[in-house]
Amino acid sequence: MSKGTARHTGGGLRLEDVGKRYRAGGPWVLRGVDLRLEPGTLARIEGANGGGKSTLLKLIAGVEAPSRGRLLPLTGGHGRPSTCYVPERFAPALPFDATGYLTHLGSVHGLRRREAARRAAHWLERLGLADQATVPLRHLSKGSCQKVAVTQALMAEPGLLVLDEAWTGLDEPSRTLLDDAVRERVAAGGIVVFVDHDPRRLAGEVTSRHAVRDGTVVPVAPVLPVEHEDTDAGKPAGRTALRVTIEVTAPEAELDAALHTVGAAGVVTRPAGGEARVELAAEHSDAVLRRLLGAAPSLHVRSVRETEAGPSGRAQRAGEGGSR
Template sequence: MSALTMTALNKSYGTVQALRDLSLEVRAGEIVGFVGSNGAGKSTAMRITLGVLEADSGEVRWDDRPIDLDVRRRIGYMPEERGLYPRMRVGEQLTYLARLHGLDGTSATSAMEHWTEVLGIADRRGDEVLKLSLGNQQRVQLAAALVHSPEILVLDEPFSGLDPVAVDVMTGVLREQAAAGVPVLFSSHQLDLVESLCDRVGIIKSGSLVAFGDIEELRRTETRRWVVDGPPSGAWLPSVPAASAVSSDGSRTVVEVTDPSLASIDQDLLSAALAAGPVREFARQRPSLTELYRHVVSAPTATAPLLQEVTA
């Protein structure tokens, strides 16, 4: 199966190492979110993929072959900083960009019309880019990445500056592209959106990929928590020695167990709570992507990889 792969990428700017042996894979038809703090190395990795920057070592491959100029022409790229001609009209600009990617005049015009319609900017085709709102400029930038029917999508902060309606439109477009077999790699600071949209997520810190996997894989931690809504925890929790209350609000208690060897702990907790009274809710609580991200980026560099890389 075709895949976009980055293998052991290293890049330094003087004494600053922007990437450290970074390896990442985006399979055909998969949406991968790339998250990290500003300056973590996301844009550097994307620019190396596009050939805008050259890695000090490592390589980027598509379909198990090195990416050359011909492949790069088939990549849809959206930079974080807008790469549009501000005084060029929207329709004219998109048609021009499509032709640069090899489309003939008729096909380029048709593609421009299609994507401006899909992205809700058809009525702005005659406007200069600089006269558009930031959100509409972002839509034009996405149209520029899509207008040549790319085989790969690499998008740097595509949701930045978009209103909720535009976010829904762009989310739908990315899902449609993935469904058609296009591998999609995008970076974003909107972690709730990444969590709901992506098949897999990579967390980068100081140039290193410190966690990679699907959301459920990343949420598996040695510490396990449950939400129990029923009798007050003081009436039943002491009978389960391995458990402790993280928080309690009346009858609703968040219980934590740090021993991963206790296979039947969920049944022990539920039985103890039921013995003390009716239980209205009993559910496993897993950390959100936002919680995982905060843990990784706030941990000391030497201990940050507490979420082990998952490649399955």
């Protein structure tokens, strides 16, 4: 992180009965959303494709205005936190190179131009983009553009950082760097809210999980800590009573092939065409999840939930506030 980090972050944010539709009289994408984001929160947002995750992130980031309800500073806060937002795809049609763009945005965020240029150079170097700092943005590859988008968010050291699949398209070292930067923001008292297709992203560190479901936002049980494959050593007592439910989607014709990786470790059910649910003992979940994420044909892991074995031995949903 650059020098002079961890400036005051500006407190938390509250969503009060927030709703969103994109046109008057159109369908509500979100309704009745109540959410508190305290300083130091690392919040993960989950949910099915098209359910409204990106819409929620845009509302939190202030990129979209709510159609109803309000976003308010938490009581005792210092106004809306300074905010940066990184979308999944950043394709700027702007007459800038990376340095010019980042310096300009740094100024918008209140940095002196010299400090903005210094921070831009620092992050471009860390992300391995220093040699492309003077290439026009429109000539950069998708991955390089994504690095520029991440850089503009990190160099501003915002109180609220909103990441919509921001890891997608980054190379592995840059993903690790972004993970670290998120930790630094949270440790500095900032709020980070993110969506990512990999359920293991920052799994042991997430402080709040919510799912967008049926047009509203419900809390989800905490993620299981990531553990080593093929060993029971060191597992907490009673862990074997826990179950995990993994929901996946894939093109219907490819789903069976992709699910072969589950083997005998779990019970697979198919609620609808391209959807499947895998229930299994918690001790097998990390290994199976790794195999599912690497499955060919590929599939999309929609959610991973910890559940408790009920009296019948079947999994019961734990810690969710809504129904499907």
